[in-house]
Amino acid sequence: MALFNICDSGKPDLPPQRLLRRKEAARYVQQTWGIPLSPQTMAKLAVVGGGPLFRKAGRFPLYEIDDLDRWARLKLGPKRRSTSDHFDQQQPDGVEVANQQSGQLVQKLGGGRSGAGKT
Numbered sequence: 695m696a697l698f699n700i701c702d703s704g705k706p707d708l709p710p711q712r713l714l715r716r717k718e719a720a721r722y723v724q725q726t727w728g729i730p731l732s733p734q735t736m737a738k739l740a741v742v743g744g745g746p747l748f749r750k751a752g753r754f755p756l757y758e759i760d761d762l763d764r765w766a767r768l769k770l771g772p773k774r775r776s777t778s779d780h781f782d783q784q785q786p787d788g789v790e791v792a793n794q795q796s797g798q799l800v801q802k803l804g805g806g807r808s809g810a811g812k813t
Contacts, residue, residue: 713749713756722759727766 714722716733723731739745740755746765748755 711759713751713758714762716755716757719746719757719762723762723766726763727770729766729769 716736720731720733720736723729736745736755740748746757747761748757750756
């Protein structure tokens with residue numbers, strides 16, 4: 695499967711936006727989203743996973759701005775009113791969520807919690 699389509703001139707269609715090298719990509723994420731990110735962290739994430747999507751041109755990783763934006767949005771947590779807020783407290787009433795400490799499924803009803811399967 696080709697990454698780019700070949701146009702009538704015989705040259706590949708280029709992506710609609712400029713691709714950023716790792717150093718530029720890290721700077722973009724920091725300046726645009728305020729998320730601290732170094733090129734070294736991006737290199738590690740490219741190996742172990744969890745980083746933004748990228749392409750390679752030879753040995754050089756290249757990042758699309760849309761992919762950096764998508765990754766940064768996923769890194770941001772939900773809005774909180776205090777540091778003691780937990781993610782499961784952000785869910786609307788009646789929504790089943792996983793308890794972060796125990797991994798058990800709990801159902802939130804009117805601010806209270808009951809274990810899964812209990813009435």
